[in-house]
Amino acid sequence: MKYTKYVASAAGLLGLGALLVACSPAEPKLESGYDFATPETQAMQDDDFSNPGFMWVDIGAEEWATVDGEAGKSCESCHGDLSTMKGVTTSYPKYNADDKKMRALQHQINNCRTEQMKAKAWKWESDQMLGMSAIIKNQSKGMPLNVSIKGEAAPFYEKGKEFYFQRRGTLDMACKHCHIDYPGVKIRAEVLSNGLPNGFPTYRLKWQKLGSLHRRFRGCNSNIRAEPYERGSEEYTNLELFLTHRANGVAVESPSVRK
Ligand code: HEC
Ligand code: HEC
Known part of the structure; x- marks a missing residue:
């Protein structure tokens, strides 16, 4: 929005309105x-x-390395460093053949907890789930959504x-x-x-x-x-x-x- 305004006023100033129309991209992207x-x-x-959201990112970082459940594993035991999650969330929600429906990131996290870790599922709005989804999504910060x-x-x-x-x-x-x-x-x-x-x-x-x-x-x-x-x-x-x-x-x- 700011960019458009700036360009518009600069163009007006220089009398380049017609040129601007010719050069402007065809599809205006939606704004965040x-x-x-x-x-x-x-x-x-x-x-x-x-950014107070990072208090939950810290919770996510701690949970990533915490062993929980009967399998005696943490997220890190299987996935390694958090950076392996870079780009992952840009394609969520994603179709899952076992569920025969879409998985939001939170469904996938809970699936790993119950199936892979034999641990209890987290409540959707719990600090752990908010923290884990925040830190995983933060690995893709700046990347375009691409579902x-x-x-x-x-x-x-x-x-x-x-x-x-x-x-x-x-x-x-x-x-x-x-x-x-x-x-x-x-x-x-x-x-x-x-x-x-x-x-x-x-x-x-x-x-x-x-x-x-x-x-x-x-x-x-x-x-x-x-x-x-x-x-x-x-x-x-x-x-x-x-x-x-x-x-x-x-x-x-x-x-x-x-x-
Ligand atoms: C009566 C008007 C109204 C309707 C209808 C409405 N919303 Fe909103 N919504 C708002 C307002 C006001 C906000 C806060 C300001 C903003 O980001 O638009 C908001 C914010 C949001 C945001 C957060 C955007 C952000 O950047 O954080 C999302 C997502 C959203 N709405 C989705 C929906 C969806 C999906 C529906 C239909 C189920 C819906 N809204 C219906 C008024 C509405
Ligand atoms: C025992 C090994 C194991 C553990 C522990 C584990 N996962 Fe997974 N995870 C997997 C496997 C295997 C897959 C891919 C297959 C699938 O979808 O189930 C996967 C897939 C994922 C994906 C989706 C990746 C993609 O590209 O779509 C995310 C996100 C994820 N795990 C997060 C977590 C989180 C968060 C934890 C800890 C709460 C965790 N996992 C614990 C094995 C594990």
């Missing part, structure tokens, strides 16, 4: 929620030391898409009505963004803690007085697939900071 945030919030995210909706993933994408455009709740609104129709417009104290998933888990100043994407879905559903679904449910995982595909090409920011 970061671009709609205040400079103060952006500054908090920019500096790993002032596939081909082959086996296609029907799940269609379901997620249907959810996104479906009116619901007593306000009878769809996700689209805010995040496609009105990005940049102020709603109460907040500026609407494209509503993308690239910063999650996100430290929200309102929550005073890190929170998952599915927690955000629940909040957006409740705001229009619609019944929220469970975190990790198929409905929200398919919605995450649709949304992540919509954001393909946008860089991972996890853990981001938002109002």
